[in-house]
Amino acid sequence: MSFSGNPGRSYYPAAFCAGLLRAQPMGFYSPQSLVADARRHGVLVREPDINASLAHATLEPDADSTGGVAIRLGLAGVRHLGDDVAEQIVTERQARGPYTGIGDLTGRVQLKKTAAEALATAGAFTRFGGDRRQDVWAAGAAATTRPGHLPGLVPGLDARALPGMTRFEVTAADLWATSVSPDSHPVQFLRELLDARGAITTAALAGVEDGTRVWVGGAVTHRQRPATADGITFLNLEDETGMANVLVSPGLFHRFKQVLRNPAIVVRGVVQIGQGTASVVADQVAPLDIRNLALPSRDFR
Structure with missing residues (x-):
């Protein structure tokens, strides 16, 4: 944040x-x-x-x-x-x-x-x-x-x-x-599943070298596609440790459009370090099943 x-x-x-x-x-x-x-x-x-x-x-x-x-x-x-x-x-x-x-x-x-x-x-x-x-x-x-x-x-x-x-x-x-969970985060209940998949926490991204391919998962809190971004969609993924910025190319967005509408997803991509901030350039997306939890995202254009 x-x-x-x-x-x-x-x-x-x-x-x-x-x-x-x-x-x-x-x-x-x-x-x-x-x-x-x-x-x-x-x-x-x-x-x-x-x-x-x-x-x-x-x-x-x-x-x-x-x-x-x-x-x-x-x-x-x-x-x-x-x-x-x-x-x-x-x-x-x-x-x-x-x-x-x-x-x-x-x-x-x-x-x-x-x-x-x-x-x-x-x-x-x-x-x-x-x-x-x-x-x-x-x-x-x-x-x-x-x-x-x-x-x-x-x-x-x-x-x-x-x-x-x-x-x-x-x-x-x-x-x-x-719309608030005061003392827990829904993704923490899926940490064992994410660990088994090899996904790291969003907080761990800060310690990953530029260019490393990783899996990361969480709840989608925001979706943005600014007119000046050449069709790139920006996602925010949130887990119990923090937030991660995810960049989705127009081609990947078209390919995984239905999956990207899920309230929670797991993403594979390449870590991109810039100005002290780690982002993930996605190359694969899969749904993350959080049943019975209301997690609306804020979508902006």
């Missing part, structure tokens, strides 16, 4: 990232890429929390995080909520105190079922001790209540025993609900 030289990122990485998250949608980088970069700089990022989050990203004291502060994701970034509902949740909490559970929230703030379930999917209720699957079950039931109804009359709040989510499933849930 090309934020090098920015004093905000260098000295206040948590505040810098939180500020960019609050300004979304904007710019070149997605919220997931911004958060992944902050994490690589030692910043801890927390999931949305019904009693800790404001509408947008904020900072929390945390001695284990770079600069002594962590990022808390905001409620407005949760699917199906938006600014108005998020502000309503926060205002009600500030006026009458913290929420004591899922049913207490839906009894005080009118939420659509989709919004309540998305909050549960994002992990916003985990402070109450439930598993996310159980929380989604309970949230759907709780959303049938309306503010002012008598408490304790809604069936289904005590969810039946459900299997817990795997770490991969939690990452998929995070990406679906907020």
